[in-house]
Amino acid sequence: MRTRKRIIQTAFALAFGGILIIPTHGWSMDAEDAPESVTIDSLANLYTGVEFNHAMHVEYASCQECHHHTTGGAVVNPNCARCHRNSGEADEVTCTGCHATNRFSETYIRALEAPELYHIDKPGLKGAYHLNCVSCHETTSGPTGCLDCHTMTESGEKMFNTGSHSPAKGQQSGH
Amino acid sequence: MKKTVSRRNLLKGGLAGTAAIAVMKNNETQAAQTFEGYPEGMGVLVDLTRCVGCRSCEAACNKEQGLPEPAKPFDDYSVFDEIKHGQKRRTDETAYTIVNKYDIPELDHPLFRKVQCNHCQEPACLTSCFVNAYTKTPEGAVIYNSKVCVGCRTCMIACPFYIPTFKYSSAFNPRIMKCIFCYDTRLKDGKPPACVEACPQEALTFGRRNDLINMGRQRIRETPGKYVEHIYGETEVGGTAWMYLSSVSFDKVGFDTHVPKEPILNSVKEFLAIVPMVLTIWPGLFAGFHLLATRKEKIKEQEEKEEQV
Ligand code: SF4
Ligand code: SF4
Numbered sequence: 001m002r003t004r005k006r007i008i009q010t011a012f013a014l015a016f017g018g019i020l021i022i023p024t025h026g027w028s029m030d031a032e033d034a035p036e037s038v039t040i041d042s043l044a045n046l047y048t049g050v051e052f053n054h055a056m057h058v059e060y061a062s063c064q065e066c067h068h069h070t071t072g073g074a075v076v077n078p079n080c081a082r083c084h085r086n087s088g089e090a091d092e093v094t095c096t097g098c099h100a101t102n103r104f105s106e107t108y109i110r111a112l113e114a115p116e117l118y119h120i121d122k123p124g125l126k127g128a129y130h131l132n133c134v135s136c137h138e139t140t141s142g143p144t145g146c147l148d149c150h151t152m153t154e155s156g157e158k159m160f161n162t163g164s165h166s167p168a169k170g171q172q173s174g175h
Numbered sequence: 176m177k178k179t180v181s182r183r184n185l186l187k188g189g190l191a192g193t194a195a196i197a198v199m200k201n202n203e204t205q206a207a208q209t210f211e212g213y214p215e216g217m218g219v220l221v222d223l224t225r226c227v228g229c230r231s232c233e234a235a236c237n238k239e240q241g242l243p244e245p246a247k248p249f250d251d252y253s254v255f256d257e258i259k260h261g262q263k264r265r266t267d268e269t270a271y272t273i274v275n276k277y278d279i280p281e282l283d284h285p286l287f288r289k290v291q292c293n294h295c296q297e298p299a300c301l302t303s304c305f306v307n308a309y310t311k312t313p314e315g316a317v318i319y320n321s322k323v324c325v326g327c328r329t330c331m332i333a334c335p336f337y338i339p340t341f342k343y344s345s346a347f348n349p350r351i352m353k354c355i356f357c358y359d360t361r362l363k364d365g366k367p368p369a370c371v372e373a374c375p376q377e378a379l380t381f382g383r384r385n386d387l388i389n390m391g392r393q394r395i396r397e398t399p400g401k402y403v404e405h406i407y408g409e410t411e412v413g414g415t416a417w418m419y420l421s422s423v424s425f426d427k428v429g430f431d432t433h434v435p436k437e438p439i440l441n442s443v444k445e446f447l448a449i450v451p452m453v454l455t456i457w458p459g460l461f462a463g464f465h466l467l468a469t470r471k472e473k474i475k476e477q478e479e480k481e482e483q484v
Pocket of ligand 2: 226228230233274287373379
């Protein structure tokens with residue numbers, strides 16, 4: 001869908017660019033282009049994944065607040081604007097497209113040595129989700145507890161010694 | 176370092192026990208004296224503004240290190256109110272890392288601070304240990320060999336952060352217990368420690384120590400007003416592999432801001448130089464006592480024999 005729209009936009013621009021003033025926001029994605037819902041579960045293990053209601057969140061935040069400079073809208077963060085003021089819509093707008101799941105792997109860390117690299121501190125995927133969601137939820141009184149968004153799995157209960165894996169009662173006083 | 180070494184040489188000359196000199200010549204001891212850390216080592220940057228106190232790191236550490244079952248589940252947040260001997264929770268032989276909560280009057284939310292071994296660049300525990308139980312690995316971890324530990328607790332006193340603790344499984348088998356940066360199971364294979372991997376907020380960033388300092392500086396520079404302009408651990412006690420960013424001054428979140436900029440051991444080396452000497456002459460003394468005692472007995476025996484004759 002997006003590509004087709006883009007082609008039409010481009011065709012229009014090419015055809016009438018000379019006489020029409022193309023509004024800059026015409027180059028950015030619209031909320032209607034966005035999916036209704038996104039299943040976020042690629043990292044799910046200790047907790048179940050999250051069914052993210054994208055349509056509902058569009059009412060709380062602008063595209064840029066989560067998608068940064070990739071959806072073509074004007075970036076708010078002055079640090080991003082230094083390079084991305086006019087960088088337009090990116091080919092990749094998904095979280096996974098930029099935020100790595102192997103953020104602390106040897107390969108990733110070695111790649112950070114490139115002297116010309118500005119993004120030396122881009123959060124990994126898990127960090128990107130939680131940093132963005134939780135900080136906004138804090139200011140908008142959204143849910144912030146782990147279990148407000150996730151359900152703990154069996155392996156989660158084992159990891160946290162909770163639920164069916166709670167510490168044995170008799171030992172609790174022994175400390 | 177040069178200066179202190181020569182001061183030590185002076186000391187050697189001054190105390191001039193031949194036994195002491197024998198120990199000083201020991202290669203490993205020499206290495207410990209001149210050790211200046213591994214600038215290429217790994218570290219972790221802890222950002223207190225990101226931590227939400229979920230205790231996932233504590234749970235992950237417990238499982239990775241095979242530590243005993245906790246008294247309370249790791250999703251029980253009442254532990255933040257626990258006070259023992261007037262202090263918040265500390266790391267011990269059952270928990271190599273713990274998270275504490277700090278109410279900050281000027282903030283509308285608390286701050287959380289994760290505590291574990293800071294894996295100093297020039298570790299006081301290492302330099303203080305006269306049986307060389309500790310090693311700073313090129314990867315950045317400060318690990319220990321519990322087999323050679325004699326349980327003297329010098330490292331406990333030397334550590335500026337009160338980290339090493341002991342497990343006395345038997346009176347003759349003391350074991351140092353502390354965070355080892357998941358060296359055996361992860362770090363030596365280039366993997367991040369379990370706590371870092373578990374943290375949902377990326378409050379813990381694993382990387383080369385030098386890169387982490389640049390990241391920390393970038394965060395401070397590009398979000399003016401968010402952080403105090405200091406990376407705790409960049410220079411403290413000669414630098415630590417685990418470093419911290421905070422939005423309030425570090426003393427408000429339980430950090431000791433009076434630790435020296437110099438490695439701790441520079442100031443106590445004189446004392447510690449004596450320890451190996453005492454230990455080295457100890458066998459000699461002991462043998463001496465033994466000889467004296469047995470000689471007395473022999474004399475006695477001799478006398479008794481003579482009397483019988
Ligand atoms: S924090 Fe303490 S135990 Fe850890 S390396 Fe430094 S001196 Fe040693
Ligand atoms: S896992 Fe991360 S966010 Fe959670 S308490 Fe530990 S450091 Fe803080």
